[in-house]
Amino acid sequence: MRTELLVDGQWRPGRAGAFDVMDPATGATIASVANGDLADAGDAVAAADAAFAGWAATPARDRSDILRRAFELMMRDADSLAELIAAENGKAVGDARSEVTYAAEFFRWFSEECVRSGGDYGPAPTGGSRTLVTHKAAGVAVLVTPWNFPAAMITRKVAPALAAGCTAVLKPARETPLTALAIAALLIEAGVPDGVLNVVPTTESRRVVASWLADPRVRKVSFTGSTPVGQALLRLAADRVLNTSMELGGNAPFVVTDDADLEAAVSGAMVAKFRSGGQACTAANRFYVHADVVDEFVDRLGAEVEKLSVGPARDGHDIGPLISPQAVIEVGALVEAAVASGARISHIAGIPEGSAGNFYPPTLLTGVPHDAGVVREEIFGPVAPIVTWRDETELVAMANDTEMGLAAYVYSDDLQRALRIAEAIDAGMVGVNRGIVSDPSAPFGGMKQSGIGREGARVGLEEFQETRYFSVGWSS
Missing domain, CATH: 3.40.605.10 (Aldehyde Dehydrogenase; Chain A, domain 1)
Known part of the structure; x- marks a missing residue:
């Protein structure tokens, strides 16, 4: 060393x-x-x-x-x-x-x-x-x-x-x-x-x-x-x-349409959100799920979240600690503010008891207002806030209602629809039916701030x- x-x-x-x-x-x-x-x-x-x-x-x-x-x-x-x-x-x-x-x-x-x-x-x-x-x-x-x-x-x-x-x-x-x-x-x-x-x-x-x-x-x-x-x-x-x-910085939207393959969308969400404990600029920061499929999506994603093992990396856990005690405080404050504004913790994973590490439990929030801090700010932690939508025009407006434009994710079985939404979102990189956008052979970078x-x-x-x-x- x-x-x-x-x-x-x-x-x-x-x-x-x-x-x-x-x-x-x-x-x-x-x-x-x-x-x-x-x-x-x-x-x-x-x-x-x-x-x-x-x-x-x-x-x-x-x-x-x-x-x-x-x-x-x-x-x-x-x-x-x-x-x-x-x-x-x-x-x-x-x-x-x-x-x-x-x-x-x-x-x-x-x-x-x-x-x-x-x-x-x-x-x-x-x-x-x-x-x-x-x-x-x-x-x-x-x-x-x-x-x-x-x-x-x-x-x-x-x-x-x-x-x-x-x-x-x-x-x-x-x-x-x-x-x-x-x-x-x-x-x-x-x-x-x-x-x-x-x-x-x-x-x-x-x-x-x-x-x-x-x-x-x-x-x-x-x-x-x-x-x-x-x-x-x-x-x-x-x-x-x-x-x-x-x-x-980033504030990536993760869009799920009513015709999406939910199994694929959940699999992609687990990668886009929880890889590296959500501590990535490309991490899915806010989930926009169509109202017709939101209950099933939440049930499926929540079940996977609850399976996540949290603890020291050397012990083979899925999710390690956040980088610092301050990071734990900041992520926790965003979740607490969201709950105070009407959101609900629908699913949560466990964390080691009595540990000195900077652990925060993977958390799924439902009923989150679009203007909540947990949606508007980069979380940089294992928290997935769900916002419901019905109208595609309104969806794109919500996705673009930020000064950030690094990454985005769109899941739809209709490729033309997926690309239409992807083109409308202000982001330098969009994963279409894919939870990872990074590749050395592709131009990595963002728009706006x-x-x-x-x-x-x-x-x-x-x-x-x-x-x-x-x-x-x-x-x-």
Whole structure:
């Protein structure tokens, strides 16, 4: 287990000492990790800047081979990485293993895209010149990742950055730095040169990231996290007109029509809502179920909710703890307010008695008003509020009554109807008869205040590139 900073290819202590990483299932300390300060952050940028020219000039095939090797190493160490994620994040081991596989795929995908950086060539309309379009690496990239997917959120940024020829400074979430450091160690083993990737865990996140965005050597920032923090970073980035990618908060509607396959809808709901304990930006946040099928849907979904086993990941439970005691308080407050406004807890799972962990019971709420806080706010916990609808126009209006637009889910046996609803919902990604929307080969991102830019697919590579063209004189 690596616990030091990684700067210019060297593992070293942090100038600000160290901080403890806690197991959210028990409250016990897992490890003490090096705490970087502003000087460490400056050293990381200096290393990335010094390595940039050489890495950008490295043949794409060589960069591709390194990323492919990183994929193979992640798969080799999949079990130990999953155990590490389960320990510091708290998610169920099955969820953690799925995350490792998903995370590794970004190394494989961008190893393949790395050698296919497109361009264009053709005559200008006037005929007096030729236009040659190319792409170049944006430069030193700042990568800031959250705690809820400590492996996937890192590889989804690091892989395209390195594939494009950028060097990077990474600040992982203070709650889950161990996974980031483990992946960095695998990248070194895969052959990433010194200084190309630098990792600075810190308890001074705002100051460190602000110092990076103010540094003239930095040309790109990619952030995944809450909308308020993203807004603050955008203000800082505006001062230097930085190239920015922002994957922010969500409030995903999950729509069930009266002609939906309810068995499939319930199966999809269990994944979309309860994967990682609901602590995902793409998690189904509010369920809109047609009045003709709502009773049957609630009975079926409630039965599955009550089967969920809650407890420490290492013991094989389905649902692990929330990330912190504060998260438990916030989720509980949303449920209590909903019940006070007329909602009813129709089904609930049990939680361990007398545990020191941050457990919250998977809960199904019915009779929820559309304007309840549990519907309008991102829950980030294992709570499923049910809102009933009849009119499709009203449904779409309710689904779009939010400043967020990351993901949505629609279940209907009439594919044309499902796509009509999907097209009407303001969301960057829609799962149609499917409870998962994430895929390395697809453009991940949202609309409105859910973000700017896309990750994954070919556009994920382009997020770390600058497009330019050469106008070449051409005599007739």
